[in-house]
Amino acid sequence: MQPLIDNARRFGQRPEEFAPHAAGQSPAVLFITCSDSRVVPALITGARPGQLFELRTAGNIVPPYDGGGPSGEAATIEYAVEVLGVQDVVVCGHSHCGAVGALVRGDDLSAVPAVRDWLAHAAPEGAAGPADDPAVADAVRGHVLAQLLRLRSYPCVERRLADGRLRVRGWYYEVHTGAVREYRPETDSFETL
Numbered sequence: 001m002q003p004l005i006d007n008a009r010r011f012g013q014r015p016e017e018f019a020p021h022a023a024g025q026s027p028a029v030l031f032i033t034c035s036d037s038r039v040v041p042a043l044i045t046g047a048r049p050g051q052l053f054e055l056r057t058a059g060n061i062v063p064p065y066d067g068g069g070p071s072g073e074a075a076t077i078e079y080a081v082e083v084l085g086v087q088d089v090v091v092c093g094h095s096h097c098g099a100v101g102a103l104v105r106g107d108d109l110s111a112v113p114a115v116r117d118w119l120a121h122a123a124p125e126g127a128a129g130p131a132d133d134p135a136v137a138d139a140v141r142g143h144v145l146a147q148l149l150r151l152r153s154y155p156c157v158e159r160r161l162a163d164g165r166l167r168v169r170g171w172y173y174e175v176h177t178g179a180v181r182e183y184r185p186e187t188d189s190f191e192t193l
Contacts, residue, residue: 021050028051028087029053033054035058053076060093061121062077065155067155088168089168090169093170094174096135101139122143170182170190
């Protein structure tokens with residue numbers, strides 16, 4: 001922890017770099033990804049403060065839209081699309097994902113009921129793939145596509161897609177190589193950016 005504290009102390013010694021951010025934010029991208037500590041959106045994209053609006057969930061799950069109840073995930077998506085006016089939404093899965101791996105292997109998650117219940121939101125077809133693949137690559141890519149479909153069902157996303165003011169993208173990040181691939185509908189495959 002101490003190296004993190006030391007960096008935080010040094011970080012706050014450059015207020016002139018951060019003062020302009022007090023006026024507000026206008027990110028162009030909502031970046032939805034996993035909570036995994038190896039996935040760092042700003043590092044992957046080279047984004048500076050104010051360029052990405054982030055939503056991080058275990059397994060980069062976009063839960064089903066439920067207009068009848070509160071959801072931090074739905075509120076984040078709606079705020080990014082309706083208030084901030086992002087032009088792109090990226091759903092980024094990653095290799096070696098513990099959440100998707102647990103689904104593929106059919107792990108017993110009874111000791112972690114909140115995790116078990118959260119992963120129930122993952123679309124079952126998104127968890128297909130060989131159970132012995134440590135990177136769970138096929139399963140993660142399928143899972144990303146399932147989350148994109150779910151994202152498209154959010155009313156605010158659906159409206160913005162229909163009027164051409166929003167694009168959604170599926171990315172797959174390899175934690176062991178740093179490579180990023182994007183889903184291309186025209187070839188139905190994930191291709192290197």
